[in-house]
Amino acid sequence: MNKISIIGTGSVGSTIAYSLAIMGMASEIVMIDINSEKALGEALDIRQGTPFCSPCSIYAGSYVDAEDSDIVILTSGIARKPGQSRLELAQTNVNITKSIIPEITRHAPNATYIIVSNPVDILTYTFHKFSDLPENRIIGSGTILDTARLRARLSEYYNISQSNVHAYVFGEHGDSSFIPWSVANISNVPILECDKLITTPGIEKPKLDFVDIEQYVRKSGGRVIARKGATFYAVSISVCHICKCLLGGVDTTMTVSSMMHGEYGIDDVCLSTLNLVGDDGIRGKVNVPLTDEEVAKLRLSADTLKDVIKNLEI
Structure with a gap:
């Protein structure tokens, strides 16, 4: 019940x-x-x-x-x-x-x-x-929707099931979000090596353009709103996934927004990194190893949010 x-x-x-x-x-x-x-x-x-x-x-x-x-x-x-x-x-x-x-x-x-x-x-x-x-x-709900958009896009590139795509969007659910490509993979093949290691006879793959994919993910919400006035299907499915994991009793990793307490040098702001979600809510964080450049992008996203918070009455 x-x-x-x-x-x-x-x-x-x-x-x-x-x-x-x-x-x-x-x-x-x-x-x-x-x-x-x-x-x-x-x-x-x-x-x-x-x-x-x-x-x-x-x-x-x-x-x-x-x-x-x-x-x-x-x-x-x-x-x-x-x-x-x-x-x-x-x-x-x-x-x-x-x-x-x-x-x-x-x-x-x-x-x-x-x-x-x-x-x-x-x-x-x-x-x-x-x-x-x-x-x-x-x-x-953070970047769980952005992450879904990213995985859907990569699955199209490689003509492979979304469940085989392991990639994330970190940071703000908004313009300062970014993709930590260093940890992205398809069936344990690092994304940087997928072009040469994943071959499908008879299917030509377009060259993976990281900048284009990042823009696609970041701008998807705006494109949907411009075309139909609102986004609601994908975000609703994403929220139902969170509910399923809260009610399922087995911890699941996902990119949801939570309070930061020094992880990656970030404190007192909510943004998305990889979290463990189970029947007691957020059970902990999975601090995946990021490159120095990716940590800098995450901190920039945190600073973007903090600049907004400073000017709000909370």
């Missing part, structure tokens, strides 16, 4: 609820939104399809209904507009998050919280500073 509450029933929150129901991951899903009619409509629409899924109770509710939640997912806030950076949303969504924190933590003090709203690293930091929850139970 797993109970998951979702705050915010816009495109992302509603798609997460739908995906959770399809996957049969929760026996109870609570949808909470300041627009109660929207929440009621979304819950009703999903609920009427559940006879063909695993049994699940899905309903619109208030913070009180989140009591005894195993997981609370925050998707509330102002959505990013075409041409707008995630960091430009900062103060508005910080204020919204600060207003939500005491209300939800009062009723669901033992839940693990997944922060999805943008700018996700800033809001994860806000959650750490403004709530009394243990650090391990505050998880920012």
Whole structure:
């Protein structure tokens, strides 16, 4: 019996609820939104399809209904507009998050919280500073989506299953993110050697352009927003993956945003590196060996976020 509450029933929150129901991951899903009619409509629409899924109770509710939640997912806030950076949303969504924190933590003090709203690293930091929850139970979705985009792109290059691609995006979920290519591999073949070591008869592979791939990953969200107005499918699947790992009982590594305490020389900021996630939230960090250049990029990403935090009221 797993109970998951979702705050915010816009495109992302509603798609997460739908995906959770399809996957049969929760026996109870609570949808909470300041627009109660929207929440009621979304819950009703999903609920009427559940006879063909695993049994699940899905309903619109208030913070009180989140009591005894195993997981609370925050998707509330102002959505990013075409041409707008995630960091430009900062103060508005910080204020919204600060207003939500005491209300939800009062009723669901033992839940693990997944922060999805943008700018996700800033809001994860806000959650750490403004709530009394243990650090391990505050998880920012971070660059798990960027990492999924990267793996999807590399799998296209090599015409190979995404599950064979092991590569990550570190840093801010935004413009200062980067790919530590030194640890990227496909089935244990270092990415720098894949062109000569992975051969598929009859298939010509384009030359791997690291700069192009990094730009592709970094700009994917903006491209989707420009074309269809919002991103919600890929991020929803990514958040459901986090939920699956929280409920599965076996630790899994993933790039989610968490508080840094001196790792790679970075302190007092939330960004994405490789974390161990299990049934107690973030169980620890996997400090993969980075090159000096990659450490410098990670520190630059941290400084970018700290510069924004300095100018915010948190």
